[in-house]
Amino acid sequence: MTKPMTAPGPMGPTPSSRTSPAPVRRVLAAALACLVALPSLPAQAQSSGGPKVSIIRDAEIEQLLREYTAPIFRAAGINATATKIILVGDRSFNAFVANGQKIFVNTGALMDAKTPNEIIGVLAHESGHIAGGHLARLRQELAKAQILAVAGMLIGAGAVVATARSGPYGRVGSDPAGLAGAMLGPGEMIRRSLLAYQRGEEQAADRAAINYLTATGQSARGLLTTMERFQNDALFRTSRLDPYLMSHPLPADRIASLQAAAQASPTYNAKDPPALQARHDLMRAKLFGFTANASEVTRRYPPSDTSLAARYARAISVYKQGRVEEALQQMDGLIAAQPTNAYFQELKGQVLMEAGRTAQSLPFLRRAAAQTGALPIRVMLGHALIGTGNPNDAKEAITILTQAVQREDDYAEAWQYLAMAYERRGDTPNAQLASAQSLFLQGNFVAARTQADRAQKQFARGSPGWLKADDILNYRPPRFD
Secondary structure (H helix, E strand, O other), X not given: OOOOEEOOOXXXXXXXXXXXXXXXXXXXXXXXXXXXXXXXXXXXXXXXXXXXXXXXXXXXXXXXXXXXXXXXXXXXXOOHHXXXXXXXXXXXXXXXXEOOOEEEEEHHHXXXXXXXXXXXXXXXXXXXXXXXXXXXXXXXXXXXXXXXXXXXXXXXXXXXXXHHHOOOOOOOOXXXXXXXXXXXXXXXXXXXXXXXXXXXHHHXXXXXXXXXXXXXXXXXXXXXXXXXXXXXXXXXXXXXXXXXXXXXXXXXXXXXXXXXXXXXXXOOOOOOOHHHHHHHHHHHHHHHHHHOOHHHHHHHOOOOOOOHHHHHHHHHHHHHOOOHHHHHHHHHHHHHHOOOOHHHXXXXXXXXXXXXXXXXXXXXXXXXXXXXXXXXXXXXHHHHHHHOOOHHHHHHHHHHHHHHHHHOOOOHHHHHHHHHHHHHXXXXXXXXXXXXXXXXXXXXXXXXXXXXHHHHXXXXXXXXXXXXXXXXXXXXXXXXX
């Protein structure tokens, strides 16, 4: 598992009001404030909130999730190659669709889902949002809401101005509370309308999920289990909430809506294949090993548990505690149990590399990369090759990492290692350009422009390198004034 990299915050244009007359500008600002006060509306299964977190890459988890979604995408008519699943390093149970066809899945959802079917149900729900075009329609609804908000605020402002001009006499219904109602009423109505719209989309995605699961011979039981989890979590938090001010239907209402359809499905009693369950268990163990503290790992996977998943979690946890030799011995036991498991090979290679034994890590990483071709493993191999200090290894790293960024040009970590590889070879212009790309993707635009400026001065004008640097130099983040 590669170390998480913090994702830059969302960016988007906002209307400018610099040329507006002052009174209108203030009204527009108030109207937009009503919109800003609206809750964020990503299409999601459920969210428990929390701070900004990071994006992580892991070949084993990404491959398993691709296998989970492949039949669902076919049933939904979704282009799998145009859809990306992104892991979010957060322990809350959450998944959502954003930025087009991108499904974000919290690691907490994977850790809490005891069976493949539970997380497949969540992924089927998110696929319902994509297939239904819910994000595009939500943007249209937000655009209409903005127009209505501005219009409503202008009408309210007109009422305020007319009342103010009437003087102290004849003020019928013009007390401050009434004026506030005139100003805030449209915003509240629009907010409720948008939330009602989103609740309808959530219900549509639930129904679509059941259809996809049935079409692929899978049970909707896992989706119900997830809804029941939300109901238990929300039992005390939702008792006093206004259901009309929520972006999702109440869990109890979702269960009531889903249960009859799910149980009527001919595939309701379908079970996950044992081999898939075993891989799911390994995935969860890996996540607990890397993200949980030692006491939680011991509690969940005590020494008496001799399953492969438990041994996997304990080996990772021991490594995290700095007991490298003990961890390597446990990993040798994992490899002996499953010699063809590329992810066990990858783990041992990662431990050796991070322990400073780079040359010893290469056979394991090469074997894992050859078995899977997975991009995160190839990037790790490139990183290890840089660490040997051998110029020929740095040359190989450039080849591997260049191929990686050609496959995924938004892979910031790959660009970072590519910069290091170029520097090892003494290619300063390309090192600075790759560093600029990595910084840009991390949202550090000032540092990216600095590196791009240094690189551009060393490339011939109009060359590919010069043009790439120029793109970074000319980029301006959207302003929110």
